[in-house]
Structures are given as structure tokens and as C-alpha cells.
Amino acid sequence: MKLEGKVVIAQGGGPTAVINQSLVGVTLEARKFPQVTRVYGALYGVQGIVNEEFVDLTQETTHNLEQVANTPSSALLSTRDKPDEKYCMEIFKVLKAHDVRYFFYIGGNDSADTVRIVNEQATKADYEFRAIHIPKTIDNDLVLNDHTPGFGSAARFVASAFTGVNLDNRALPGVYIGVVMGRNAGFLTASSVMAQKYPDDGPHLVYLPEHPFHRENFLDDVKRIYDLYGRCVVAVSEGIVDENGVPIVTKLSGNQEKDAHGNVQLSGTGVLGDLLSELVRTKLKIKRVRSDTFGYLQRSFIGCVSDVDQREAREVGERAAHYAIWYNLDGSISIQRTGFYSVNYQLENLSDIAGKTRTMPDEYINAEGNGITDEFKYYVRPLLGSGFPVAHRLRAPKVAKILTEK
Amino acid sequence: MKLEGKVVIAQGGGPTAVINQSLVGVTLEARKFPQVTRVYGALYGVQGIVNEEFVDLTQETTHNLEQVANTPSSALLSTRDKPDEKYCMEIFKVLKAHDVRYFFYIGGNDSADTVRIVNEQATKADYEFRAIHIPKTIDNDLVLNDHTPGFGSAARFVASAFTGVNLDNRALPGVYIGVVMGRNAGFLTASSVMAQKYPDDGPHLVYLPEHPFHRENFLDDVKRIYDLYGRCVVAVSEGIVDENGVPIVTKLSGNQEKDAHGNVQLSGTGVLGDLLSELVRTKLKIKRVRSDTFGYLQRSFIGCVSDVDQREAREVGERAAHYAIWYNLDGSISIQRTGFYSVNYQLENLSDIAGKTRTMPDEYINAEGNGITDEFKYYVRPLLGSGFPVAHRLRAPKVAKILTEK
Known part of the structure; x- marks a missing residue:
């Protein structure tokens, strides 16, 4: 019943201040599941996958992961590559060779598209495989999201x-x-x-x-x-x-x-x-x-980081692990606003997010x-987030002039 | 014995993150002396003095002053004017008309020069007058200082x-x-x-x-x-x-x-x-x-402010009030390093600071x-200051490649 195999996590596109919160969210959560044999990180996004450049996050200390979570910019390094069909076939080939069963890609709408194509190839090849897109972009331009981490x-x-x-x-x-x-x-x-x-x-x-x-x-x-x-x-x-x-x-x-x-x-x-x-x-x-x-x-x-943003970036990572490993689902995690201020996370279809831009x-x-x-x-x-700094002005009254106005 | 009269404080040149700490340091300290009849702030630096644009800081709440102290950029507004002899005569004329006996100018080496010239004119006119330059510059280019507030x-x-x-x-x-x-x-x-x-x-x-x-x-x-x-x-x-x-x-x-x-x-x-x-x-x-x-x-x-910088900017303002009102002295406050890390403040001759650049x-x-x-x-x-943020990297070991190297 449980899908046994490795996890690969990668980060794509422009870095954000909280992108490592998502990385650490997936990593720590994924490491708890017995069916997960290893948690790998791919260096330089999808480029690192095709080049087989993996690091073993199962061997990373929890303490250091927490420090990295608070560090801005992609700790796994990034790429501007936007894979086409052929590129995605390469990705899939490498993931399969390493017995990877769970793929998490943290990025914007281009990254969602990559996840979608790789997932299609797994389906075609009849390879049991879970693929999740984890949202990230300072531009806040993903559809179906109230807002995006970063x-x-x-x-x-x-x-x-x-x-x-x-x-x-x-x-x-x-x-x-x-x-x-x-x-x-x-x-x-x-x-x-x-x-x-x-x-x-x-x-x-x-x-x-x-x-x-x-x-x-x-x-x-x-x-x-x-x-x-x-x-x-x-x-x-x-x-x-x-x-x-x-x-x-x-x-x-x-x-x-x-x-x-x-x-x-x-x-x-x-x-x-x-x-x-x-x-x-x-x-x-x-x-x-x-x-x-x-x-x-x-x-x-x-x-300069928003604690609300940090928290949510961490949670989209954790929820991604839950959807894939617990529930055996593919998709893109989205943030829904439920109050002023509260949120919930849900799973969207990859094709509903991929390549689309919200303005x-x-x-x-x-x-x-x-x-x-x-x-x-x-x-x-x-x-x-909390503690946003606010400017203050003097309110001292003006003094009457004594000399003639110039 | 005690010199009775008004105080004028002004801010000149480019703003800093802590320049209002110095302003509030002088203001709160000066307001404690019974011989100080009023504490005025000049708007737009020396330009506000010649235009008689004063606000009465004696009527400012202590609470709001503390809020302003934590706000970056010159709360009294600033000027790029670099007064010559004639301009300084105008300054002196206005200060005298308002019965100002204590003049504090927060700024860089150009501001020190203004204080020096105005003070010379008071001496020439036989007008009892105290003038203090309070250091400020992000460039850190004042001579005789270990470093400068800002x-x-x-x-x-x-x-x-x-x-x-x-x-x-x-x-x-x-x-x-x-x-x-x-x-x-x-x-x-x-x-x-x-x-x-x-x-x-x-x-x-x-x-x-x-x-x-x-x-x-x-x-x-x-x-x-x-x-x-x-x-x-x-x-x-x-x-x-x-x-x-x-x-x-x-x-x-x-x-x-x-x-x-x-x-x-x-x-x-x-x-x-x-x-x-x-x-x-x-x-x-x-x-x-x-x-x-x-x-x-x-x-x-x-x-983004250094707490050490805040503290020192406040103290140079307070010390300025002490030197002028307690000790009846003119000059420029300097910061001296006495340990790792401790400082002391002392009074320099205006002519030793004015117009000079440290590299x-x-x-x-x-x-x-x-x-x-x-x-x-x-x-x-x-x-x-304290709590300076530090970056952390992953230290996870590399994974062996399975497929042939591309």
C-alpha cells in the first residue's frame, strides 16, 4: 500500500527570503515516514537532476536545517532553465534510476509546468510516482492562490x-x-x-x-x-x-x-x-x-523577513509532504485566506497553476x-508580518517670527 | 553664573538611521536645566534659522520624542546649504534676536565648520554663546573620531x-x-x-x-x-x-x-x-x-539599525548638552574607543574637526x-550592533552518480 522509495527536492527560479523554510518543511516531514528511504536535494534545480547532482538531506542535522530555514536564497542553489518535453524526459530518467518516488519542486509557475510534464511521463511509463509543486515567488503571480510564499x-x-x-x-x-x-x-x-x-x-x-x-x-x-x-x-x-x-x-x-x-x-x-x-x-x-x-x-x-511569510512557507512544505506521502496525491499547494488573518492550504491540479500568471x-x-x-x-x-516598523514625526508647535520676513 | 536663554538644535546634510537619537538626546537633556528657557528646533537646518523657522521642542511630549528617536532621517528636516561668512552672520543675527544662548548642530564636517564660524561671530560681538557640533555621517569620515554616529x-x-x-x-x-x-x-x-x-x-x-x-x-x-x-x-x-x-x-x-x-x-x-x-x-x-x-x-x-549606533548617537547628544550647559564649553563631541568594545566621549576644538576628511x-x-x-x-x-544576521549553508554529503556522466 505504501509507496517505498526516495524523495527529491529542488528549488527553481529567483530565490526568496523564505524559500528554505519550504525546503526544510518538506525535508523534516518526509524524514518521518518509514517508506521514505532517503531524502535527496538536487543542486541547481532541474539542472542538478539531469546532471545527477544530489546531496543526501537524510544525513543533514536537524539543527543545521533549522538554521538554513532562516537563511534567505535557495540553499540547494537554483536555475533559470525552463525544461521542455525532452528535458523533462531526462529528469524522469534520472529520478527513476535513483528509485525516486516523490518529487517536490519549489518554484513559480514555470516550475509548476515542469512538475506537470515530469508527472505525465511517469504516468506514461507506468511508474508509480508522486509530484508536487510548492509555490514560491516574490511576484505573487500564481493563480488560485491568495498570495505566495516569498x-x-x-x-x-x-x-x-x-x-x-x-x-x-x-x-x-x-x-x-x-x-x-x-x-x-x-x-x-x-x-x-x-x-x-x-x-x-x-x-x-x-x-x-x-x-x-x-x-x-x-x-x-x-x-x-x-x-x-x-x-x-x-x-x-x-x-x-x-x-x-x-x-x-x-x-x-x-x-x-x-x-x-x-x-x-x-x-x-x-x-x-x-x-x-x-x-x-x-x-x-x-x-x-x-x-x-x-x-x-x-x-x-x-x-528583513515577515514572520507570517516564514510560517506559511514552512507549512506549504510540510503540507506538500503530507499530500504526496500520506495521501498519495499529485498537485500544487495553494494558500487560501480564511479570515483576517488566517489561512488554509489546499491541493490544486498542476495544469490549473502551470504557466499561468495572476496580475x-x-x-x-x-x-x-x-x-x-x-x-x-x-x-x-x-x-x-508582526513588528513592521512605523515612522513618527515631531508635532512641536511653530514659533512666532521676530525679525521681518525676508 | 548660569547662562540663561534658549537652545536651538538643527540637523544638516544627509540623514542617517540614528540622527534623531542625537536630536532627542540634546532635547531631553537640555529641558532639565532651569537656565534653559526654551528648546527650539530649526526646520531645514541652517536654512530654517535664517528664515526663522523654529518649532518649540519644549512643548513636545517625551513619549513622542522617544518614538521620533527610533525613526530614521532628520525629523527637523535638513539642508545641503554650506554657509559662508555672510550666511553665518545671518544665522547669528537670528539666534541673537531670539535670545538663543546654546546652539547645537548635528552634521558632518561642513556642519562643524558652520558652528565654528557662527561661534566666532558671537565672540566678536561679545555675545555670551555656546556652540556645539554633534557628529553624524554614514561616511565615517570625521577626523579625531574612532567612528561616527550613523x-x-x-x-x-x-x-x-x-x-x-x-x-x-x-x-x-x-x-x-x-x-x-x-x-x-x-x-x-x-x-x-x-x-x-x-x-x-x-x-x-x-x-x-x-x-x-x-x-x-x-x-x-x-x-x-x-x-x-x-x-x-x-x-x-x-x-x-x-x-x-x-x-x-x-x-x-x-x-x-x-x-x-x-x-x-x-x-x-x-x-x-x-x-x-x-x-x-x-x-x-x-x-x-x-x-x-x-x-x-x-x-x-x-x-535595519545597530543598537550600538543608536546608543552612541543618543549619548553624543546628551554629552553635547552637558558640555555646553553644565561646563560652558564650545566644541565638537568625538567618540573614542577604549576597549573591545567600549567607548568614551570627549570634546574637540571645532577648528580641529571642521572641513577635514578622514579616509x-x-x-x-x-x-x-x-x-x-x-x-x-x-x-x-x-x-x-547585536543580533547581526548570519547565513547558514547545507552540509549534506554528495550522492554517488548512477548513470554515466553526461
């Missing part, structure tokens, strides 16, 4: 960063543009609004990939805010596009470096922020214009496409 | 950021270049080495303004590390210069925007990182090259000018 901590970083730069911009006024990760989904950029506490706090403007970006509207928006407050803080998603879906960074720069998936390079360069700054400087004649690109810090910064619902974006609604704040608040 | 928290941010990006770069290998603030002094960039735990951890290369930057040496260094580890993490100071003192950013880009002090714009743009990436990509033919510019996050990020001592930089010595690590470690 997003909460990245959102906490972005909100903390904007809390600080808003204070900095208030002390030394000017225009500040912060560029946030997110190719198709604006959730992470939208999280910047959690920095707003006082009525005039930034970010004053937020631009997402979900809404076409118009140069002229952008300049009008910045001018209006700058005239009002004498300063302006802008949050921009790296993935903003025009009405034809052309990335603004391509349009403004002509740069075309593409990755393995045929996508334009968005991260690891400050060019979008610099181009938008230049636009504001030349068109609006504002002298102090600065931009920062948050880059890799937002997904790997050690010491920001309309009710989270204002009509003008340059700001975020309170519905989103209510949605995102619990995901930031 | 540096420890910024160093903690930079070390945390590199801990994360090193893990990220290990998971998805390539070349990563992180650009850190610091026009003349490399202390902050050097702090990145606190991310090194395992022998192959980055940053593998560190370039500072103290050592001329040679394009060819840089490319050779990156190639050597990349050949060795299959990846390379680089920390670069925004202020790196060639052998003639010409900023590398100017040399590579031709960009020349200058600030009020006649300095080339270094922060608030990703251009240096992008240019260095381009160099590595084209000359070394390495495909995955990424750069991040840490920008304003490193001086304002809420939630990294030779013994903190390796002979090649591309790395940092253990002496620096020993120096900087206590300044990062």
Missing part, C-alpha cells in the same frame, strides 16, 4: 524601503523614483503604499505593469504632486509597458538584452530609473531628481492607474 | 545586503556589482566584507576611493575570481577615482551634473554600476552580469587595493 517578506522590504526614502525625501526635498521588481504583476510595487502613514507621505504615485504607462500623464502627475508638496516620491514597477505592451525601458533606451526565456533584461540595471529621472529633469526643470533601483536586495536581504485585480488600482486603493492595503497588511 | 547602522545595512546578494549570486551564478555610498572615504563600502563567512563568500573584490581604480586591473581581478568560483561579487564605492583623482563615473559616462558644493552627482543614479557591468560583459564575455546601486536605502532603511587607514586595505584586511573586520564588527 511575497510577504519582499513586500516588507519594499514597504520599509519606501518608509525610509519618503522620510529622506521629506528632509531633502526633490523627486525620488524607486524601481521595484515585477515583470507582469504589480503586487510588489503596490506594497510600497504601506509606507504611507501621514496624509502627505509618499509614495505619491505608483505605476504598475497592469496599466499602460503614458509619458505625458506621468510628467503631469509628477508636476501636480511637486507643486502641491514641493517634493514627490514615485514607485515604478520594472515591468511597466506602453499601450502596445512594449516595455518602457526598451522604448526609452533601445537596450535589448534578453534572457533564456526571451525576455528583456529588467533587473540588475539602473537604466529605467535613470531614464525616468532624466525625463523629469529635462521636461519639468526640477533640479533634484534621484532614482534607486531596489534590485536584488528586495529578494535576498537578510534581516493585480482592478479593484486594487485606482481609476487613473497611478495609485493603489485601500482594498489592497487591507489585503497586504497581514502579509508583512 | 555609520554603524549604514554598515549593518551594507553588510546585510551583501550577505543576501552573495547567497543570491551563489544560487544563480554570474558577476554581481554592488555600488555603495562614499565620496571620499571607503569605510561603508569596506563594511561589505562582514558578509564573508564561508571561505568562498563574496564580496570577492572591494574597490575604494582611497586607491586608484584601474580598468585593466579590475577586469583581471574579476576574471581571476570568476575562473576560480564560477561567480564573482564586487563591492564598489561610488567615489572611485583614477590615478589623477578623476571620478570613474565621469570618465566612463561623461555625465557632469554638479551639486551646490561643486561635486559631481554620484548618488541617485545607477550609471556607475551599469557602466562597470557593460565593461565586464563586453571585455570578459560573461553573460550574466548584474549591478545594483544601494542608493538612499543604505542611509534611511527603516528596520581609510592603509592597514585596512590590502596591498593590491582590491580587498579589505582582518584589522578592519575587527574594527567594524562591534559597530554593527
Whole structure:
């Protein structure tokens, strides 16, 4: 009745602050089952599977696993490979050779697709095999999920960063543009609004990939805010596009470096922020214009993590082991919100998650496409976790002037 | 005997994570003295003084002051103005009109110079007046100080950021270049080495303004590390210069925007990182090259602060009040290291601090000018504060391959 064999766990795509919680969740839970002969980790994601690069997590101390769980970025290392049918056949061949009966892949929607294809091949080969996709992405763009592990901590970083730069911009006024990760989904950029506490706090403007970006509207928006407050803080998603879906960074720069998936390079360069700054400087004649690109810090910064995110990332890993080993099921674990704030986990069909992208619902974006609604704040608040730092201002009264006004 | 009158406190230059600790230290301490009739804060630094923009901190609740102390960035707002003789005469005129007898200016070496000139004018005018400079700068570039308030928290941010990006770069290998603030002094960039735990951890290369930057040496260094580890993490100071003192950013880009002090714009743009990436990509033919510019996050990020830095920033503020109001002295407060780790505060002559810049001592930089010595690590470690997060790796043994090697 019980399916005896090995477990393989792998991590794919961009790392997050809590991806190792999921790894450790599966590992510790899987090690408890007598039918599990070994728990292997594949190095460098699916690439490590085809190269037979496994480490034996059964021989890892529980204590060290707990330390690793609290360390950001994929402890098993990662890959950008997006396997096709043939690649997946290689994966399956190696897994079978090692008597692997349980496969857990921690990643985004591309990883879900890999799990789906490998699982199909096992079925075709009549090889008894369980395959589970464990969700992970700072972009929060998996369908059927209320949110995804990794997003909460990245959102906490972005909100903390904007809390600080808003204070900095208030002390030394000017225009500040912060560029946030997110190719198709604006959730992470939208999280910047959690920095707003006082009525005039930034970010004053937020631009997402979900809404076409118009140069002229952008300049009008910045001018209006700058005239009002004498300063302006802008949050921009790296993935903003025009009405034809052309990335603004391509349009403004002509740069075309593409990755393995045929996508334009968005991260690891400050060019979008610099181009938008230049636009504001030349068109609006504002002298102090600065931009920062948050880059890799937002997904790997050690010491800025949401405890809610940590807990959930651990639990999706544990639940994955339960579904596969206890219940003998395949699928993708999803997070469902059941209250304010409570969650439950359930199993989705792999084909319902694989390769699909969720974007920001309309009710989270204002009509003008340059700001975020309170519905989103209510949605995102619990995901930031406990102890989210809050800024305070002086409230001391003004003193009457003595000398003549200059 | 006791000098009766008002206190004015102002904050100048770039904000830090703990600059409000100093503000609150002076305010709470000054409010205890009966000869102090009022404690005023000047808005926007010296600019607020000449415009008579004061708030009455005597009427601020102690509770709110404590909340503000824990908030990064100048609560009294700031200025980039660097007053000359005439400007300082205006300052003195306003301070005298408001019966101000105690002036505290929290800032870097430019601010110390302002305090010095204003104090000279009071002496000339035979006006009984105490003036104290309170140190603050993330650059850690004040002479006669072991280190400066604000540096420890910024160093903690930079070390945390590199801990994360090193893990990220290990998971998805390539070349990563992180650009850190610091026009003349490399202390902050050097702090990145606190991310090194395992022998192959980055940053593998560190370039500072103290050592001329040679394009060819840089490319050779990156190639050597990349050949060795299959990846390379680089920390670069925004202020790196060639052998003639010409900023590398100017040399590579031709960009020349200058600030009020006649300095080339270094922060608030990703251009240096992008240019260095381009160099590595084209000359070394390495495909995955990424750069991040840490920008304003490193001086304002809420939630990443050194408790040692907080404590010391508070104490320099308190000691400033003591020297001026108890002892009737002028000067600049300095931090002296007395053990590992303990400090003491003392009063320096304003003219010994004003306008002078301290840079990294030779013994903190390796002979090649591309790395940092253990002496620096020993120096900087206590300044990062308690609970500095540490990364952990898996130590699980490798599994033997079954299929033929591909």
C-alpha cells in the first residue's frame, strides 16, 4: 500500500527570503515516514537532476536545517532553465534510476509546468510516482492562490524601503523614483503604499505593469504632486509597458538584452530609473531628481523577513509532504485566506497553476492607474508580518517670527 | 553664573538611521536645566534659522520624542546649504534676536565648520554663546573620531545586503556589482566584507576611493575570481577615482551634473554600476552580469539599525548638552574607543574637526587595493550592533552518480 522509495527536492527560479523554510518543511516531514528511504536535494534545480547532482538531506542535522530555514536564497542553489518535453524526459530518467518516488519542486509557475510534464511521463511509463509543486515567488503571480510564499517578506522590504526614502525625501526635498521588481504583476510595487502613514507621505504615485504607462500623464502627475508638496516620491514597477505592451525601458533606451526565456533584461540595471529621472529633469526643470533601483536586495536581504511569510512557507512544505506521502496525491499547494488573518492550504491540479500568471485585480488600482486603493492595503497588511516598523514625526508647535520676513 | 536663554538644535546634510537619537538626546537633556528657557528646533537646518523657522521642542511630549528617536532621517528636516561668512552672520543675527544662548548642530564636517564660524561671530560681538557640533555621517569620515554616529547602522545595512546578494549570486551564478555610498572615504563600502563567512563568500573584490581604480586591473581581478568560483561579487564605492583623482563615473559616462558644493552627482543614479557591468560583459564575455546601486536605502532603511549606533548617537547628544550647559564649553563631541568594545566621549576644538576628511587607514586595505584586511573586520564588527544576521549553508554529503556522466 505504501509507496517505498526516495524523495527529491529542488528549488527553481529567483530565490526568496523564505524559500528554505519550504525546503526544510518538506525535508523534516518526509524524514518521518518509514517508506521514505532517503531524502535527496538536487543542486541547481532541474539542472542538478539531469546532471545527477544530489546531496543526501537524510544525513543533514536537524539543527543545521533549522538554521538554513532562516537563511534567505535557495540553499540547494537554483536555475533559470525552463525544461521542455525532452528535458523533462531526462529528469524522469534520472529520478527513476535513483528509485525516486516523490518529487517536490519549489518554484513559480514555470516550475509548476515542469512538475506537470515530469508527472505525465511517469504516468506514461507506468511508474508509480508522486509530484508536487510548492509555490514560491516574490511576484505573487500564481493563480488560485491568495498570495505566495516569498511575497510577504519582499513586500516588507519594499514597504520599509519606501518608509525610509519618503522620510529622506521629506528632509531633502526633490523627486525620488524607486524601481521595484515585477515583470507582469504589480503586487510588489503596490506594497510600497504601506509606507504611507501621514496624509502627505509618499509614495505619491505608483505605476504598475497592469496599466499602460503614458509619458505625458506621468510628467503631469509628477508636476501636480511637486507643486502641491514641493517634493514627490514615485514607485515604478520594472515591468511597466506602453499601450502596445512594449516595455518602457526598451522604448526609452533601445537596450535589448534578453534572457533564456526571451525576455528583456529588467533587473540588475539602473537604466529605467535613470531614464525616468532624466525625463523629469529635462521636461519639468526640477533640479533634484534621484532614482534607486531596489534590485536584488528586495529578494535576498537578510534581516528583513515577515514572520507570517516564514510560517506559511514552512507549512506549504510540510503540507506538500503530507499530500504526496500520506495521501498519495499529485498537485500544487495553494494558500487560501480564511479570515483576517488566517489561512488554509489546499491541493490544486498542476495544469490549473502551470504557466499561468495572476496580475493585480482592478479593484486594487485606482481609476487613473497611478495609485493603489485601500482594498489592497487591507489585503497586504497581514502579509508583512508582526513588528513592521512605523515612522513618527515631531508635532512641536511653530514659533512666532521676530525679525521681518525676508 | 548660569547662562540663561534658549537652545536651538538643527540637523544638516544627509540623514542617517540614528540622527534623531542625537536630536532627542540634546532635547531631553537640555529641558532639565532651569537656565534653559526654551528648546527650539530649526526646520531645514541652517536654512530654517535664517528664515526663522523654529518649532518649540519644549512643548513636545517625551513619549513622542522617544518614538521620533527610533525613526530614521532628520525629523527637523535638513539642508545641503554650506554657509559662508555672510550666511553665518545671518544665522547669528537670528539666534541673537531670539535670545538663543546654546546652539547645537548635528552634521558632518561642513556642519562643524558652520558652528565654528557662527561661534566666532558671537565672540566678536561679545555675545555670551555656546556652540556645539554633534557628529553624524554614514561616511565615517570625521577626523579625531574612532567612528561616527550613523555609520554603524549604514554598515549593518551594507553588510546585510551583501550577505543576501552573495547567497543570491551563489544560487544563480554570474558577476554581481554592488555600488555603495562614499565620496571620499571607503569605510561603508569596506563594511561589505562582514558578509564573508564561508571561505568562498563574496564580496570577492572591494574597490575604494582611497586607491586608484584601474580598468585593466579590475577586469583581471574579476576574471581571476570568476575562473576560480564560477561567480564573482564586487563591492564598489561610488567615489572611485583614477590615478589623477578623476571620478570613474565621469570618465566612463561623461555625465557632469554638479551639486551646490561643486561635486559631481554620484548618488541617485545607477550609471556607475551599469557602466562597470557593460565593461565586464563586453571585455570578459560573461553573460550574466548584474549591478545594483544601494542608493538612499543604505542611509534611511527603516528596520535595519545597530543598537550600538543608536546608543552612541543618543549619548553624543546628551554629552553635547552637558558640555555646553553644565561646563560652558564650545566644541565638537568625538567618540573614542577604549576597549573591545567600549567607548568614551570627549570634546574637540571645532577648528580641529571642521572641513577635514578622514579616509581609510592603509592597514585596512590590502596591498593590491582590491580587498579589505582582518584589522578592519575587527574594527567594524562591534559597530554593527547585536543580533547581526548570519547565513547558514547545507552540509549534506554528495550522492554517488548512477548513470554515466553526461
